[in-house]
Amino acid sequence: MAHPRFAYAPAPESRAVVRLRPSYGLFIGGEFVDPLDGGGFKTLSPATEEVLAEVAAAGPRDVDRAVRAAEEAAGPWAALAGSERAKYVFRIARLIQERARELAVLEVLDNGKPIRETRDVDIPLAAAHFFYYAGWADKLEYAGLGPAPRPIGVVGQVIPWNFPLLMAAWKLAPALAAGNTCVLKPAETTPLSALLLAEILQQAELPPGVVNIVTGAGDTGAALVAHPGVRKVAFTGSTAVGKEIQRRLAGTGKRLTLELGGKAANIVFEDAPLSQAVEGIVNGIFFNQGEVCCAGSRLLVQEPIADALVDALKRRLGTLRLGDPLDKNTDIGAINSPAQLEKIRDLAASGEQEGAQRWEAPCALPAQGWWFPPTVFTGVSPVQRIAREEIFGPVLSVLTFRTPEEAVQKANNTTYGLSAGVWTEKGSRILWMANRLRAGVVWANTFNRFDPTSPFGGYRESGFGREGGRHGLEAYLEP
Amino acid sequence: MAKTAKLYIAGAFPRSESGRSYVVNAANGRLLANVAAASRKDVREAVVAARAAQARWAAATAYNRGQVLYRIAEMLEDRAPTFTAAVADAEGCDDADARARVGATIDRLVWYAGWADKIAQIVGGANPVAGPFFNFSLPEPTGVVGVLAPQNSSLLGLVSVVAPVITTGNAAVVVASEARPLPAVAFAEVLATADLPGGVVNILTGRTAELAPVLAAHRDVEALDCAGAGPELSATLEEAAADNVKRVLAAPGEEEEWSASPSVQRMLAFVETKTVWHPLGI
Numbered sequence: 187m188a189h190p191r192f193a194y195a196p197a198p199e200s201r202a203v204v205r206l207r208p209s210y211g212l213f214i215g216g217e218f219v220d221p222l223d224g225g226g227f228k229t230l231s232p233a234t235e236e237v238l239a240e241v242a243a244a245g246p247r248d249v250d251r252a253v254r255a256a257e258e259a260a261g262p263w264a265a266l267a268g269s270e271r272a273k274y275v276f277r278i279a280r281l282i283q284e285r286a287r288e289l290a291v292l293e294v295l296d297n298g299k300p301i302r303e304t305r306d307v308d309i310p311l312a313a314a315h316f317f318y319y320a321g322w323a324d325k326l327e328y329a330g331l332g333p334a335p336r337p338i339g340v341v342g343q344v345i346p347w348n349f350p351l352l353m354a355a356w357k358l359a360p361a362l363a364a365g366n367t368c369v370l371k372p373a374e375t376t377p378l379s380a381l382l383l384a385e386i387l388q389q390a391e392l393p394p395g396v397v398n399i400v401t402g403a404g405d406t407g408a409a410l411v412a413h414p415g416v417r418k419v420a421f422t423g424s425t426a427v428g429k430e431i432q433r434r435l436a437g438t439g440k441r442l443t444l445e446l447g448g449k450a451a452n453i454v455f456e457d458a459p460l461s462q463a464v465e466g467i468v469n470g471i472f473f474n475q476g477e478v479c480c481a482g483s484r485l486l487v488q489e490p491i492a493d494a495l496v497d498a499l500k501r502r503l504g505t506l507r508l509g510d511p512l513d514k515n516t517d518i519g520a521i522n523s524p525a526q527l528e529k530i531r532d533l534a535a536s537g538e539q540e541g542a543q544r545w546e547a548p549c550a551l552p553a554q555g556w557w558f559p560p561t562v563f564t565g566v567s568p569v570q571r572i573a574r575e576e577i578f579g580p581v582l583s584v585l586t587f588r589t590p591e592e593a594v595q596k597a598n599n600t601t602y603g604l605s606a607g608v609w610t611e612k613g614s615r616i617l618w619m620a621n622r623l624r625a626g627v628v629w630a631n632t633f634n635r636f637d638p639t640s641p642f643g644g645y646r647e648s649g650f651g652r653e654g655g656r657h658g659l660e661a662y663l664e665p
Numbered sequence: 666m667a668k669t670a671k672l673y674i675a676g677a678f679p680r681s682e683s684g685r686s687y688v689v690n691a692a693n694g695r696l697l698a699n700v701a702a703a704s705r706k707d708v709r710e711a712v713v714a715a716r717a718a719q720a721r722w723a724a725a726t727a728y729n730r731g732q733v734l735y736r737i738a739e740m741l742e743d744r745a746p747t748f749t750a751a752v753a754d755a756e757g758c759d760d761a762d763a764r765a766r767v768g769a770t771i772d773r774l775v776w777y778a779g780w781a782d783k784i785a786q787i788v789g790g791a792n793p794v795a796g797p798f799f800n801f802s803l804p805e806p807t808g809v810v811g812v813l814a815p816q817n818s819s820l821l822g823l824v825s826v827v828a829p830v831i832t833t834g835n836a837a838v839v840v841a842s843e844a845r846p847l848p849a850v851a852f853a854e855v856l857a858t859a860d861l862p863g864g865v866v867n868i869l870t871g872r873t874a875e876l877a878p879v880l881a882a883h884r885d886v887e888a889l890d891c892a893g894a895g896p897e898l899s900a901t902l903e904e905a906a907a908d909n910v911k912r913v914l915a916a917p918g919e920e921e922e923w924s925a926s927p928s929v930q931r932m933l934a935f936v937e938t939k940t941v942w943h944p945l946g947i
Contacts, residue, residue: 314795330787332928425910432907437900439915446910601909620941630943637794641802645937646887647910652938655792657802665930 194507197514199301204292209240210377212248212401213384215255216394222247227403229377232298232520233511233555241377244400246409249369252398253415256340256367259395264337264365268324275320275362277390282313282355285386289379291512293351296378298520298556299474300511311636312355315654318638319359322659326364329656335663337365338441342416344407344431345380346423347373347522348477348578354380356653357420358397359638364662366418369398371410373423375523377401408434416440420661422479425576425602425647443651443661445479445643447576448604450625451597452482452633453587456491458609462631464498467582470607470633472506472560475519476580477526479648480605482633483577484566485584486593492586496564503547503560510552518549518580521556530558530579537563537572542583568599576602590615594622603645607633626652669699670846672707672870673853675714676863681871682706689846692757700846703871708838708879711867715809715836716885718864723806723834731781734832737859738774741767741852748820748851755819755845769924770821776927777828784833784932797945804936806834807912808887811880813873815893819845821923823852826892829931831865838886839868840877842893846870874898881905888912888935892921 209226211218223245228237244252263271282289289312290304299308326335341361345353354370361368372380384399400406404427411419411431418441421431425446435442452470454463470482487495511519521527538544547560558579566573566583573583587593597606606625608616616630626644629635636642641657643649651661669686671678683704689697703711722730741748745767753763789803810830815822819842830837841849853868869876877894880886881902889911891899899916906913914934 429907429910432910433904436903436907437896437915444910616943620939626937626939628939628941630941632798632942632944635794635796635798635942637792637796637800639792640794640800640942641792641938641940643938645807645939649910650912650937655802657788657938660933665928 194515196510198510198512199291199514201291201295201512203288204295206239206378210242210381210401212242212244212252213381213399214248214252215398216388216392218384221245222251227374229296229375231295232522233552235554238295239378241381241401243402244406249400249406249409249413252369252400253340253413255395255398256369257415259393260339260367263367263393263396268326271363271365272320272323274390274392275316275323275359278386278392279313279316279320281386281389282309282316286310286313289351289382292382293379294511294519296376297347297350298511298522300516300519301514302516303474308349308352311638312352315355315359315638319363322360323363326659326663329659329663331660331663332665335665338662338664339366339417340369340415341366341418341420341662342369342371342410342413343420344371344410344423345373347376348474348479350376351379351383353422354383360653360658361662362396364659366662367396369400369410369416371400371402371407374403411435418442418662421445428649441661444649445651445653446647446649447602448479448481448644448648449484449574449576449600449602450480450482450605450607451484451486452607453486453593453597453609453619454488454491454495455610455615456488457611459611460491460495460498463495463609464502466607466609466631466633467499468502468506471582472518472580473634475521475558477522477578478634480627480634482605482607483581483583484573485582486587486596487584489586489588496562496584500545500562503562506547506549506560508549508551508557508559518560521558521579524556526578527556527558530577530581533572533575533577534561534581537566537570537583540570540572542566542570542572568596574600590619594619598624601647604648605629670701670850670870672701672703673857673868674707674711675717675867676857678853678857682710687871689844691754697754697847700850700870703869703876705876705879707869708876709883711838711869712809712883712885714864714867715838718862719806719809719836722831722836722862722865727782727785730832730834731778733860734774734778734781734828737855737861738771738778740855740859741774742771744851744855745771748848751848751851752820755848756817766821770824773821773824773927774828777832780929780932781832784929787929788933792940798942799945800940800942802938802940804833805939807935807937808835809885810835810837810888810890810935811883811886812837812839812890813877813893814839814841814849815920815923816842816844816873817920818923820848820852822892822920823849825923825927826890826931827866830890830935833932833936835935836865837867838880839866840873840880840893841868841870843871843873877902878905881911882908884909886911890914890934891916
């Protein structure tokens with residue numbers, strides 16, 4: 187925006203590929219059904235505030251019906267030969283690929299993130315997860331969990347709004363491959379891609395009840411995790427809700443995996459390749475508007491290069507394009523909900539109040555929708571809220587360090603432990619740092635990379651259990 | 666009158682700061698000893714000791730950790746007659762049974778000693794990601810683990826829950842069997858003279874129901890093994906443990922049969938998987 191030569195002509199993706207229904211029921215027993223408890227809610231487009239559709243809110247009786255459908259389907263699904271289960275899961279992967287454009291546009295409409303990300307990351311990775319775990323379905327005896335691992339039964343899965351379809355894939359793919367049946371609760375603000383996935387499951391002729399999808403708010407999720415028929419709970423979301431679920435499940439014998447918040451340090455040493463590091467920092471915190479649990483929200487930069495790095499970063503942020511998320515040139519989309527925008531604003535205000543220096547990328551915010559500009563705080567001290575609390579928005583806090591030991595100390599000075607980044611040309615230092623960082627994923631000279639073969643999950647209050655890879659099966663099998 | 670057995674914290678043998686003790690009887694009712702009744706403050710001291718010791722223990726080579734575990738097994742074998750008598754008294758079994766249980770305990774330590782430098786190879790490895798990156802996953806210790814030792818199996822059960830915790834580089838704060846603590850007291854003496862760094866294992870005697878909630882609620886304890894808690898206490902501990910998202914092994918309905926062959930599951934309960942990415946390029 188600062189440079190006229192970067193003015194791009196609009197290049198919007200057509201939304202004609204998506205045919206939204208005015209209203210959606212719950213997906214139970216292979217069909218869309220009206221909720222017994224009657225309620226519904228609207229899902230809005232964060233970029234325009236338009237109502238996209240009316241979605242059913244599942245009450246306790248609906249959750250019960252979904253769990254019963256999953257219980258009925260559990261026996262035959264588990265008894266199916268692994269090679270046969272695999273075929274269904276492969277078919278789901280293929281159908282996601284075939285309907286990728288439709289899913290990509292729908293995800294933009296419902297979430298507000300840019301089409302570039304849904305097209306290049308969310309949807310292909312979702313398909314890849316189903317494809318990866320499909321291949322496990324007939325190889326479970328090689329998963330390192332004993333000669334004949336068994337499915338657990340009905341699993342309840344509650345997912346967030348930041349990567350709606352991808353998180354559904356992370357949950358469903360390993361659960362199905364392992365022979366479990368599922369009740370999935372998408373986030374209240376982003377239910378539509380899961381409901382389109384339900385159509386895909388019908389297309390794939392997945393047996394009724396193997397996957398059930400109940401839309402609703404937090405109380406729907408609470409009813410699901412508390413249901414006695416659910417033998418395993420998988421939750422991705424905030425640490426506060428994760429703790430509440432862990433408390434609720436105490437003494438029940440239910441299995442639990444939690445993928446919670448983060449406050450990742452992205453650590454740049456003075457010998458790092460500066461321009462690559464800048465790209466990595468941008469990708470680390472401004473990918474998906476920073477609405478990423480593993481976002482590199484704390485930049486730890488070695489003192490001698492701090493000024494140069496921050497200058498280069500600001501120059502780069504000046505070239506990011508914020509706006510219509512359906513535009514293929516857009517880098518920064520809308521914030522998912524007014525509530526999230528309010529939280530980001532509140533934390534950013536606290537940064538100023540507590541004495542950090544605020545800088546915003548020079549970009550105009552659209553009049554409609556929920557937006558927050560890429561923001562950098564310098565002069566941040568470790569005690570400030572913006573250095574400790576997960577913001578889940580496009581806000582970077584910059585701290586400095588002198589020695590590798592200090593970098594490790596500052597990076598680990600958090601209750602979280604999901605991810606970390608290290609930028610340096612020195613190989614031995616990368617491994618030294620990787621050893622000491624208390625985080626489930628360490629990206630060295632890169633950031634925010636994901637792959638179905640690569641286990642993902644946290645240390646400490648970022649949760650427990652892993653998703654992805656062979657490790658991702660452990661949550662869904664009894665040894 | 667028998668002497669009062671002490672706690673084992675940070676490699677030393679302090680009395681309980683509370684000055685309390687309790688009487689321990691043999692299975693047949695005979696008076697055996699007084700042992701220290703640890704207080705909440707003793708638990709907190711033990712956590713501090715475990716925290717201080719954990720990073721260095723984790724940084725020791727896996728080979729070295731295996732050597733230390735093997736050394737503990739050797740020392741236990743050297744004192745097998747003492748342990749046999751202690752187990753027979755505590756558990757009320759005959760000499761042959763007690764000998765078998767001590768033998769199984771030594772075997773268990775040797776089994777875990779061998780795992781120290783192998784577990785990463787069976788649960789870690791390279792991940793073939795779809796891109797120009799080298800990507801690998803490794804198990805790392807969770808940190809400080811609270812261990813509620815089994816109530817019945819005073820030695821084999823104790824070692825079966827402590828060994829998997831420390832093999833991978835964690836430090837442990839152990840609450841011994843409440844009614845049968847003397848084999849644990851003797852085991853602490855073995856640990857103190859083996860090459861295990863002080864603080865890696867801390868052993869407290871006292872009331873499980875009093876001490877366990879302190880561990881469950883402690884913000885600097887990262888995981889909890891409720892083996893000796895019993896289902897009812899376990900449920901309240903699991904709830905308290907959520908405050909800092911502890912990894913918890915819930916108590917089983919009834920105590921495990923510890924003579925059965927172990928699996929790697931107890932080790933895997935207290936490790937974290939770390940995945941490291943780096944680009945490939947020239």
